[in-house]
Amino acid sequence: GSAWAALALAPPGLQPPAPLRQALLPLPVYLLVAFGCYSLATVGYRLATFNDCEEAAAELQEHIRAARADLRRRGLGLGAQ
Amino acid sequence: MAARGPGRVSVLLPTYNERDNLPLVVWLLARTFSDSGIDFEIIIVDDGSPDGTQEVAQQLEKIYGSDKILLRPRAKKLGLGTAYIHGMKYATGDFIVIMDADLSHHPKFIPEFIRKQKEGNFDIVSGTRYKGNGGVYGWDLKRKLISRGANFLTQVLLRPGASDLTGSFRLYRKEVLEKLMEKCVSKGYVFQMEMIVRARQLGFTVGEVPISFVDRVYGESKLGGNEIVSFLKGLLTLFATT
Numbered sequence: 001g002s003a004w005a006a007l008a009l010a011p012p013g014l015q016p017p018a019p020l021r022q023a024l025l026p027l028p029v030y031l032l033v034a035f036g037c038y039s040l041a042t043v044g045y046r047l048a049t050f051n052d053c054e055e056a057a058a059e060l061q062e063h064i065r066a067a068r069a070d071l072r073r074r075g076l077g078l079g080a081q
Numbered sequence: 082m083a084a085r086g087p088g089r090v091s092v093l094l095p096t097y098n099e100r101d102n103l104p105l106v107v108w109l110l111a112r113t114f115s116d117s118g119i120d121f122e123i124i125i126v127d128d129g130s131p132d133g134t135q136e137v138a139q140q141l142e143k144i145y146g147s148d149k150i151l152l153r154p155r156a157k158k159l160g161l162g163t164a165y166i167h168g169m170k171y172a173t174g175d176f177i178v179i180m181d182a183d184l185s186h187h188p189k190f191i192p193e194f195i196r197k198q199k200e201g202n203f204d205i206v207s208g209t210r211y212k213g214n215g216g217v218y219g220w221d222l223k224r225k226l227i228s229r230g231a232n233f234l235t236q237v238l239l240r241p242g243a244s245d246l247t248g249s250f251r252l253y254r255k256e257v258l259e260k261l262m263e264k265c266v267s268k269g270y271v272f273q274m275e276m277i278v279r280a281r282q283l284g285f286t287v288g289e290v291p292i293s294f295v296d297r298v299y300g301e302s303k304l305g306g307n308e309i310v311s312f313l314k315g316l317l318t319l320f321a322t323t
Contacts, residue, residue, distance in 0.1 A: 039233065039237075042233060043226070043229050043230050043233050046211070046229045046232075046233070047222075047225055047226055047229045050211075050216065050217065050225050050228075050229065051210075051214060051215060051216025051217070051293075052216060052217070052218060053216045053217060053218040053293035053294075053295065054218065056187065056216075056218055056293035056295055057218040057219065057295050059187075060184060060187060060295050063105075063109060063187075064105055064184070067104070067105045067108040067109060067112075068105070070108065071104050071105075071108055071144075074144050075140070075143075075144065076104055076137075076140050076141070076144060077140065
């Protein structure tokens with residue numbers, strides 16, 4: 001960041017050659033756009049590959065049934081569900 | 082006090098209006114621990130739930146014994162962080178597991194946390210929804226997007242070395258949790274993030290185990306728009322201070 005500022009925004013006496021300055025000035029914008037694209041791509045990919053745990057949900061339902069039956073047996077007053 | 086087995090696990094369960102879920106999660110915990118031969122205790126910190134959660138907890142205490150079920154309630158809703166601090170005072174285990182009491186975290190992963198901890202002698206084992214075969218059930222696209230987006234932000238800003246910063250299904254070595262609780266000041270989701278970030282700062286090691294998060298079965302979720310705003314504020318604060 002500071003290197004960029006030093007090179008791109010230097011006063012006239014200290015400026016690096018013109019072609020270098022031309023490439024340097026828009027660099028932060030390019031980097032921002034590149035980062036933006038990277039972010040979108042990464043989040044999009046991770047969103048698409050987010051695992052859906054169907055079996056875990058089904059298993060939990062079974063466990064809940066077993067738990068309620070056992071707890072009732074053991075004397076827990078379960079409310080109506 | 083009963084003699085405690087080596088490697089006893091203390092489970093901290095902060096509850097608020099979990100009358101339906103509490104007996105189920107306790108049953109699953111007791112079953113998991115007895116199946117795997119792990120010594121345990123469950124510390125229930127209820128914040129004065131009006132729905133009868135404490136009555137249910139008392140019945141559970143009768144069923145499982147007061148050496149296994151420790152009721153340590155508080156008068157009113159005082160927040161998650163202080164609930165942990167409060168519950169930890171009564172913990173006699175070498176390890177402390179924190180988890181949600183609403184069945185979104187399944188106790189079956191706890192033996193895997195223990196195994197992972199032994200494998201690398203980790204100070205913390207964090208359940209992750211984002212790696213391996215970890216995942217979620219019952220989330221629509223919007224919720225998943227918010228989750229992935231928020232996590233991406235935390236990875237970029239904090240570079241934490243853990244894939245799931247906002248997760249709250251974790252195992253801590255007792256001394257580690259005590260140390261961290263002294264240092265962490267945030268609330269809500271940010272609190273969970275801060276614990277990992279501070280842990281890394283202090284040189285603690287974090288292992289990960291993929292877990293499945295099944296969105297809550299009974300009751301009302303406590304996530305809202307406010308949470309998102311305070312998450313962002315908290316994230317920026319952490320970024321600025323670490």
